[in-house]
Amino acid sequence: MLDGISEPLRHAPIPESYVDGNFKKNFDSHTLFYDGYYTRQDQILLHGPNFMNLENEITETSLICPSTRQIIQFEKQTHQKKCSLISFKPINKQDAYIFQLKSGSKFLIKPNANEHDAFKNKNVLLTMIKFDNLQWIKNWVEFYVKSHKVNALILYNNNAPNYSGEDILSILSDIKGLQTVRVIDWFFPYGPRLADNWTGRLAFCQINALQHARWRYLEKANTVINADVDELIVCEDNIAIPDLLDQTSQKYLEFTGVWTIKEGGTDFSIPEENRHYSNYFYSQIHKLPTKKWALKPSMCKDAHLWHIHRIPGMKNDVNLSNLVEYRHFPEFNSGWKTFRTRRPNSFRKDHTLCNQYKKIGWA
Helix, strand or coil, X not given: CCCCCCCCCCCCCCCHHHCCHHHHHHCCCCCCCCEEEEEECCEEEEEEEXXXXXXXXXXXXXXECCCCCCEECCCEEEECCCEEEEEECCCCCCCCEEEECCCCCEEEECCEXXXXXXXXXXXXXXXXXXXXXXHHHHHHHHHHHHHHCCCEEEEEECCCCCCCHHHHHXXXXXXXXXXXXXXXXXXXXXXXXXXXXXXXHHCCHHHHHHHHHHHHHCCCXXXXXXXXXXXXXXXXXXXXXXXXXXXXXXXXXXXXXXEEECCCCCCCCCCHHHCCHHHCCEEECCCCCCCEEEECHHHCCCCCCCCCCCCCCCCCCHHHHCCEEEEECCCCCCCCCCCCCCCHHHEEECHHHHHHHHHCCCC
């Protein structure tokens, strides 16, 4: 972490009028790297947010082997809009490295092992959580285990205020078929909410959690499904996502969704603990503009950055993606600044979703 005293902080190139207390709280000015870890046996990855004004500092950085004082050369530097990655080859039997900035500040980096083998051949559900009720999380995971052959889960806990990672692990412990779970404390600022499209450029947190999951955990996974706790994915004929991906040439699908509500419309007065997905089966006729995705990681090239709503460079199978939609449940999130209410006049009974509920024993 950068302290702003001996090292410079990350600064966003935005109008000064936007820089208020909310911005300073939510913009990640202090994180240099989220993590350092072995992506493969012969490669260590240092992974951080976009360096922005720090790029010159990083360009003139020295990476030093403490035991020999040898200067290590970076193998590759990748700087995307929200993500910066630096890779280098490890030195035999060396478990720590000194990262020295142009300013002279030094950081001791101890790379972590990857967990590719823990998720090898697994069908993995991946998301970030913050304001989601624990019971919702459990029901959501159960749906994917029963509907889409999910047997592994990675949750990035972005400072959830009402429970800990241990609480999450405890409530999920009795789900049959769920074999591997990681709850990762991802305590970094999510990003400020600003006008003029600045929010999308400065929200580093979630997109980098996706990259972290990819490189440290999921390189050997069979399938990855990217969905939020307020989203359930349904397919025509109740086919499971891993099976549908097997039919695609690129092993990648991106798909749209619709809002799903109760028969009388959204009702946020219902206590959170009494909300169960199976009571919500009226879906909007018109599709939402945002997409979600699922893929086989083995087909994803290194240059493909995992985004929240798509993976640029991956080719979607349009015909098969038309068989998939997600259902977005507005009442299954308690963290919205404003309630997103919907009336039932543009909704109809969702028979595909009802059939899925019956298949998994929810109806």
